[in-house]
Amino acid sequence: MFLFDVTDYPGLVLAQILLAALVFYLLIPVSGAFFARHKWRVFRKNLRRALDIPMAVHSVTALNGNMGLHRFLGELEAIEGDDIIWIRGASGTLTADMRNATVYNMIDSGGADQVYSHLYPFPLPMKSLVPMSWDNVFSLTEGTRLFLFGSLEVKNGKYSMKSCREMPLTVIIYNEDPFTLMTRATWCGREGNEFWNTLTPWSVVTGTLLLLISTVWVIQNSDNYALLFLNLFLALLPLILFLPPGVLLLSLYRYFWDRGRRCRAERDLMVLPLGTDALPRDCTASDVAFTRRPGGWKGKEKPVCYPVPQSLVEMSDMKMAGKCIRYPDEPGKLAKFCRRRALYFEALSVLMFCSAVFVNFAVYWWVMIRMV
Numbered sequence: 001m002f003l004f005d006v007t008d009y010p011g012l013v014l015a016q017i018l019l020a021a022l023v024f025y026l027l028i029p030v031s032g033a034f035f036a037r038h039k040w041r042v043f044r045k046n047l048r049r050a051l052d053i054p055m056a057v058h059s060v061t062a063l064n065g066n067m068g069l070h071r072f073l074g075e076l077e078a079i080e081g082d083d084i085i086w087i088r089g090a091s092g093t094l095t096a097d098m099r100n101a102t103v104y105n106m107i108d109s110g111g112a113d114q115v116y117s118h119l120y121p122f123p124l125p126m127k128s129l130v131p132m133s134w135d136n137v138f139s140l141t142e143g144t145r146l147f148l149f150g151s152l153e154v155k156n157g158k159y160s161m162k163s164c165r166e167m168p169l170t171v172i173i174y175n176e177d178p179f180t181l182m183t184r185a186t187w188c189g190r191e192g193n194e195f196w197n198t199l200t201p202w203s204v205v206t207g208t209l210l211l212l213i214s215t216v217w218v219i220q221n222s223d224n225y226a227l228l229f230l231n232l233f234l235a236l237l238p239l240i241l242f243l244p245p246g247v248l249l250l251s252l253y254r255y256f257w258d259r260g261r262r263c264r265a266e267r268d269l270m271v272l273p274l275g276t277d278a279l280p281r282d283c284t285a286s287d288v289a290f291t292r293r294p295g296g297w298k299g300k301e302k303p304v305c306y307p308v309p310q311s312l313v314e315m316s317d318m319k320m321a322g323k324c325i326r327y328p329d330e331p332g333k334l335a336k337f338c339r340r341r342a343l344y345f346e347a348l349s350v351l352m353f354c355s356a357v358f359v360n361f362a363v364y365w366w367v368m369i370r371m372v
Helices: 010-050 178-188 200-221 225-235 246-270 331-371
Strands: 065-080 084-089 092-097 102-105 131-133 145-155 158-162 170-174 288-291 304-307 324-327
Touching: 010 145, 010 170, 010 178, 010 200, 010 225, 065 092, 092 145, 170 178, 178 246, 200 225, 225 331, 246 331
Parallel strands: 092 158, 102 170, 288 324
Antiparallel strands: 065 084, 065 145, 084 092, 102 131, 145 158, 145 170, 304 324
16 A cells, blocks of 8 residues: 555554545545435425326327426326336326336335324324335236326327436336325435445445555555554444444434434425415314424414415325415424424534544544553
8 A cells, every 4th residue: 555664654654544544434434325315305396396287187189299398197007018117197107118217116114103293193204215226116906006207298099108308207106195195205305324325335445445555555555553553443444433422422412313204204295285385364263174384393372374285286196176275484494493493403413423433433442542
């Protein structure tokens, strides 16, 4: 790893060790975390947008060409070849070209659904959605319920949905009432912990191996125990974090991160069914479908009611026409409150993680000095 005598350049060796730890333990995982957040933010944005685009309804007029973005609810009727599926809906049957489509399975929630009565009267899944390509979907039976949104094309009276540059075809497999589908998908449409993403395992393993190699090299070429102890600590950091007493702080880190994740999910739910042109309305107690308030909200009560969007009503088997959602204040204000709480808990989780590293480093250093 080094091409010079450690004794002559201890500062440079230290800088290389710290740089390797910084890149592989922090910068690459953090970059992956930002990418993961962006990916899920796009998913939730497209999901919310699906409420505003029209439902694909078979028309009696002669239509041909690209009809733009549409959504569709139906049941799987048949699979044709490798990439074409037939879906039967209330207004007819159409096909979907599954090439480049992204599939989300909301049927298997891991048995971890939970009711948060202050947010929603129906269970919300605690397991994150997992995106899959069509090639990785192996078991779809006839009658499976599907929700699709993407580009709609009509050719010679045949309706087909597919991906386009503006929005990839998104398919959600579900088994609950379509009314709850949008809320449930928004709630769990995020990573459990963005910092443990597809890049993190490879980055941590690579960094550990490089630092172990550098530790062996330092042992062979230097008697600088401080440099050796630091190098070995960084090499073993992914394991040392799970040793006491730091593991207790690591548990607090996970707890606060989960709280922050829930606050971000609440933020999205505050404004989920509301479009840019949504207006509050007066409603009686019998008109309220449910009340939605953020956890920990202690502000002044200024009840505001918004109607359940027609796009949700027409998707549902429930009788939601004329119903409204009641908030303790303006949804935009509530969303900002949830965002602040999320940042607070995320800051606490970062503090707990750094404290775990510091505490275990102090214990490690004390043990190593006693051994020498």
